[in-house]
Each structure stands twice: as C-alpha cells, then as structure tokens.
C-alpha cells in the first residue's frame with residue numbers, strides 16, 4: 093500500500109505531505125504509530141467497538157443539537173403528532189417531538205443516537221470483562237484500568253443525562269427517582285436536591301443544566317480519557333495470548349499501518365452499519381408514547397436504560413423496613429443501602445488490580461494474557477461480581493418478569509433478594525471448580541496428547557488407545573502460564589509479623605490453595621518417553637498449515 | 647361473531663378491523679343496547695330468558711337470585727354494564743384459579759349476554775351499557791391521552807401495554823379491547839381496578855380515553871418495530887442479544903480472517 097502512494101510521488105499528495113512534515117515533523121509520529129503492533133483476536137476488538145460507537149454518538153448527537161431546545165418553558169404542541177396536538181408541554185419535549193416527526197431524518201438520527209449509546213456502554217462493559225478475565229489489567233496496565241473504569245462511569249453519566257433531556261414522562265420519572273435518592277441522603281440531601289434542580293423538583297432549570305453536562309462536560313471528558321486510554325495502550329503495547337514466540341517482553345501481531353488501519357477503517361463502517369440497520373428497523377425510546385412530563389402520573393413499566401438498570405434494581409431489592417431513626421431524623425435505609433452497596437461495588441471494581449497485586453506481590457510486568465481458567469480464583473471472583481451485577485440488573489425488571497411469566501411480583505422480589513446473596517457464592521464456587529477441572533484436563537492433554545478413540549493392540553497383546561500429541565501452538569497454550577503459591581507469613585525486616593501480612597497470607601491462601609501446576613519440562617519429557625510406542629504408532633501428526641509471518645515488535 | 651379468542655388476543659392491525667368488528671356485533675345487540683340503557687324498557691321475555699341462563703350458568707356461584715354465594719359476590723346493583731363486561735370479555739362464568747380471574751373463550755352469544763345483563767339489571771339499578779355515541783372513538787385524543795396517563799397508566803402502562811400489580815395480580819394489555827368493554831371496565835371496576843364513575847370521569851372524558859386507546863391501536867409505530875412497547879428493558883435486551891450477537895460475529899470473522 094505504501095508503495096502505491098510512493099509511486100505517485102511528485103504529485104499533489106507527496107507535496108502536501110512534505111510541506112506538512114517540514115513544518116510539523118509529523119512523519120515521526122506517523123512512523124511511531126504506524127509501526128505499532130496490534131495482535132488479532134476477536135476479543136481485542138471490543139474496545140474498538142466502544143470507540144466506534146462513540147464516534148457514531150458524536151456524529152448523530154451533533155445533528156440533534158441543531159434542533160433540540162433545552163428549555164422547560166411551557167408551550168402548546170403544534171406539530172404533526174395528532175394525539176398530543178394542543179397539549180401543554182415543555183419546549184424541550186416539543187422540540188424532541190419535532191425532531192421525531194417534523195424534521196427530515198430526525199427520527200432515524202434520534203434512534204441512531206440512542207442505539208449507539210446502548211451499544212457504546214455495553215461494548216465498554218464487555219471490553220472491561222475481557223480485560224478482567226484475561227488479566228490484562230496487571231502491571232504495567234493498572235492505571236489504564238482506572239482510566240477505563242472512569243470511561244465506563246462517564247458512559248453511564250452520558251447516558252443518563254441524555255435520557256433525561258427530552259422531558260417526557262419516562263425521563264421525568266427517572267429524574268424523580270434521582271431526586272428521591274438525593275433527598276434521602278441524611279442531613280444534606282434536601283439542600284443538594286434544591287441546588288441541582290434550582291428549587292423544588294422539577295423546577296425549570298434541570299433540562300438546561302443536564303444539556304450542558306450532556307453535550308459539553310461529559311463528552312469532553314470522554315474524549316480526554318479515550319485519548320489517555322489509547323495513549324497508554326500505545327505506550328504499553330497491546331497484550332497477547334500465549335503462543336510460541338509470544339513473551340512478556342514482546343508483542344506479536346500486525347503493524348498498525350497499513351494492515352491494521354485499513355482493517356480498523358473497515359471495522360468502523362461495519363459497526364456503523366450495524367447501528368444504522370438496527371436504528372432503521374427498531375424503534376427506541378418512543379417518547380411520543382410517554383407524553384409530556386408531569387409530576388403526577390407514573391407509568392407502569394418505568395425503567396431506565398440498561399446500564400442504569402442495576403442501580404434501579406438495587407433500589408427495588410432493598411428491604412424497605414430498615415429505616416433508622418436518630419432523634420428527629422430518619423435515615424432511609426431503602427435509599428442509603430443501595431447507594432452504599434453500589435458505591436462499594438464500583439470501588440471494588442476500580443481497585444481490583446491493586447487488590448490482586450497486593451495478594452500476589454508480583455512485581456513483574458505481564459504482557460502475555462492469562463487464559464481465564466489459569467487464574468481460577470480471579471475468574472471465580474469475576475463470575476461472582478458479574479452475577480451480583482446481573483441480579484441487580486434483573487431486579488430492575490421485576491414487574492416485567494412478573495407479568496410476562498405470570499408469577500407474583502412479590503415472589504419475584506423475594507427470589508431476587510435471595511439470589512443477590514447466594515447467587516455470587518454459587519457462581520464463585522462453580523466457576524472455580526470448573527476452572528480447576530479444565531486445567532486438569534489441559535494437563536492431561538499436554539502430557540498424554542489428545543484421545544483419538546483409536547485402540548490398537550501392541551505386539552505383546554496389550555490394548556492401548558492411541559493419543560495424538562498436540563501441535564506446538566496448542567501445547568504452548570496449555571502449558572504457558574504462571575503458577576502462584578500462597579504467601580508465607582514471614583516477619584518483616586523489623587522482625588514483626590504485621591496484621592497486614594497475616595491478612596494477606598489468609599487471602600493468598602484463598603486464592604492459591606487449590607491450584608493445578610503447569611506441566612514442567614521434566615514431566616513432559618517423562619510422559620513422552622512412557623508413551624513413545626503408542627505415539628509413534630501414528631505417523632507424525634499433520635504438519636500445521638504454515639502461518640503467515642507476523643511482525644514482532646520489541 | 648367477531649369475538650373468537652385468537653382474534654381478540656391479537657393486536658388489531660388496523661382500525662378498520664375494529665370498526666368491522668363493532669359493526670358486526672352491533673347488529674346483534676343494537677336492540678338490546680337500547681333496551682338496557684333505560685332499564686324499564688327491557689322486555690319481560692328478555693329478562694326471563696336471562697334469568698333462565700343465569701340459573702343454569704351462574705347461580706351456583708352467585709346464588710339463585712344473584713344475592714351472592716360461597717363461590718362469588720352478590721350481583722345486586724352491579725348493573726348491566728358489569729355483566730356485559732364480565733361475560734363479554736370471557737371472564738365469567740368464573741373458573742377457580744390464581745390471584746386473578748383470567749379471560750377465557752366466550753361462552754355466550756351477545757344475545758344471551760344481553761339477556762343476562764337485563765336480568766341482573768332488573769334486580770337493582772346499576773351502571774348501564776354505554777350508549778354508542780361514547781364508543782365511536784371520535785373524541786379528543788390529546789385530552790384522552792392526558793387522562794389516561796393520569797388515571798390509568800400507573801397500572802396499564804402509558805400505551806396500555808399492561809403492568810404487574812402485587813401478589814400475582816396484573817393490569818392487562820388494553821391492545822384490541824373493544825371500546826364498549828373499555829367503557830364498562832371504567833364504570834364497573836373489575837376485580838382490582840378502581841371504579842371511575844361519572845363524577846370522576848364524565849362520559850365525554852371516557853369517550854376521549856377510548857379515542858386515545860383507539861389511536862394507539864390503529865397507528866403503526868412510526869419508528870419501526872416496537873419490541874413489545876415495554877420500553878428500555880426490551881431495548882437493553884435487544885442490544886445485548888441481537889446488537890452484540892451481530893457485532894461479536896463480525897469481530898470473530900475479522901479475527902479469524904488473519905489466522
């Protein structure tokens with residue numbers, strides 16, 4: 093590809109390039125970025141999906157800003173949606189209706205924007221899970237995990253502030269819940285609420301304020317953090333899965349330019365295309381159905397967008413009879429408990445890399461990813477966290493579950509409350525056992541090859557099943573992982589055993605007590621020696637198709 | 647008749663269908679409707695036919711004179727509207743079940759229903775079957791929508807998609823429910839639904855609500871498929887299952903290409 097452009101040298105392109113380079117030395121930047129290596133694996137593209145959805149969000153959002161008016165002044169609707177003709181509503185809602193019904197391309201842009209938002213946050217969430225379960229957050233990438241975490245929070249903030257802008261019944265109900273939560277904070281809640289809403293809810297200010305948050309503050313922060321995030325990805329280089337030649341001190345993959353850039357460009361359009369296709373066929377947030385916001389009515393089936401769902405679920409699942417009275421103040425635990433639980437959960441997510449590092453005391457850099465099964469405890473903790481989140485999330489649709497499966501709302505609630513506690517425990521246990529068994533199986537395969545189901549009779553009469561040895565790529569995957577052991581309780585240099593050391597030893601025991609050691613070289617050789625006759629029975633395993641050489645960056 | 651269950655269950659595709667349906671059934675009960683509106687006018691014949699039907703089908707639960715029994719409440723004073731609604735939507739004759747009686751396939755013709763309605767109305771005055779003028783769906787949908795959101799949406803959802811109540815009870819989906827039954831539901835308040843009498847919502851208000859519901863029924867969603875009109879939960883599930891199914895398939899495809 094680069095040769096193609098060079099062939100045209102002397103033309104306008106190279107002239108411009110020269111002009112730019114002489115003034116900005118941009119060639120240096122292009123070279124450094126262009127030579128970056130990006131490995132190929134589908135799970136490495138989830139971050140990209142988030143990035144591209146964000147680009148789509150910015151594009152469609154910019155369109156919407158031309159027509160949306162963030163004012164809560166009252167008007168009588170005069171657009172073309174018949175069942176609201178003449179209804180009193182805010183300008184914000186009226187202009188959202190106009191975008192939907194009277195501005196060419198407006199509805200599809202609204203739908204693109206909203207679907208892209210859902211996709212953005214879910215891509216970021218999946219990407220985060222990928223990073224978690226492969227241990228990509230380990231040194232030196234802990235800070236990038238924090239940056240990514242902030243991005244996830246910013247994604248939720250962007251979503252929520254946007255959801256509240258059209259000032260329809262659903263968004264107003266959402267704000268009302270926030271108002272209620274804020275007011276539930278002891279002592280300062282009421283003051284914060286009236287500060288937020290500029291007086292008593294709903295006031296006349298909130299939409300304009302959220303508008304600034306939604307189109308200026310949050311997107312600027314997201315762009316800033318994406319910049320930081322990607323810069324760190326470039327500085328750290330990308331991680332890779334284990335395989336021959338893939339070590340903690342290199343990256344194997346294609347250089348960013350031109351292969352990867354072309355590929356990424358194509359991928360962007362695919363993501364864009366998927367969003368467009370969904371937006372063109374499926375309606376999202378049909379605000380005209382919900383009517384203008386008015387504090388008195390609340391519709392059945394009022395839910396937030398999915399990424400706020402877990403917080404709504406926390407509110408719904410909290411028992412309502414735990415309020416604490418202190419003097420004349422009531423601390424509403426129905427509000428405080430969900431707030432505390434969700435903040436602790438988020439804090440745990442943000443801090444996880446540091447927690448794990450404190451346990452392992454591993455100071456090495458890690459660029460080779462873990463297969464989830466090879467870090468059973470981490471994987472189990474992740475599964476428990478995901479289960480906890482999922483139950484809270486499902487908690488936001490208790491009413492829909494009740495009506496669609498024709499069960500009692502009350503029993504759905506009770507079931508969810510129980511699941512919230514025991515679900516993560518079960519998930520932890522099952523996942524850990526599953527990982528250990530998979531490791532055991534891997535060990536078996538690495539040592540003795542794959543079972544082929546072919547039984548042969550040896551000259552001395554013994555029957556034996558032929559095991560086919562795995563090829564080198566496969567083998568590498570099976571044996572190349574780090575083995576940790578529980579830390580010992582040792583006195584520090586002052587000869588004392590600190591409380592921290594004891595705790596660490598205990599946690600470390602939980603982490604690494606049950607473990608399957610990777611196959612060692614001696615074990616491997618020994619096993620192969622034993623099986624030599626059977627293995628040689630079969631003519632050497634098919635040579636693996638030659639792989640295309642890939643660039644290796646140091 | 648137009649009232650076979652599968653049809654009634656299905657959302658009506660267009661207003662035309664409802665219109666046809668109303669016209670069809672209208673033929674059968676036009677006379678009866680007018681008769682029960684002013685209760686004195688129902689003929690003695692109709693009442694005695696109704697009494698016979700009632701004794702055969704309903705008395706076991708509601709008592710031989712509608713005074714109520716172990717199986718069901720007293721029907722004295724519930725009015726023709728209540729019978730027309732309960733039997734006309736297939737709720738009655740009741741069947742022991744869970745927390746809320748379900749709709750079942752219709753068991754009576756409109757003529758028979760009208761006869762039983764006339765009989766129950768003859769026991770004591772009560773809400774009558776609504777006049778056609780309120781059912782045509784030509785009121786003010788804006789006002790109706792507003793009233794609906796204030797009075798009904800908390801149970802039935804803003805577009806009448808239905809919602810859960812406590813202990814397994816639920817407010818049903820109102821999609822495709824006949825105008826007459828909507829009106830009757832409001833004046834009689836079946837099971838866990840409150841009564842909206844005429845001082846609460848005037849007959850004109852009720853007509854407006856019916857107009858709004860009819861509009862929702864008749865008009866296709868402008869933005870594409872609606873995913874059940876149950877809002878953000880369906881949208882979120884869709885994103886995860888289909889949106890992401892698609893995206894992951896693409897990433898896997900791209901990832902596989904190079905290996």
Ligand code: HEM
Nearest residue numbers: 136139140142143216220228236237240241243244330331
């Ligand atoms: C919100 C939008 C986000 C965008 C646009 C984004 C974008 C990206 C991209 C394009 C990459 C490189 C490719 C890849 O591995 O997928 C990346 C890597 C990474 N991201 Fe994100 N990300 C986001 C959120 C997050 C979150 C929520 C976390 C975790 C809390 C996170 C943690 C990381 C880490 C640790 C890496 C390095 C992975 C490695 O080298 O294997 N990111 N991100």
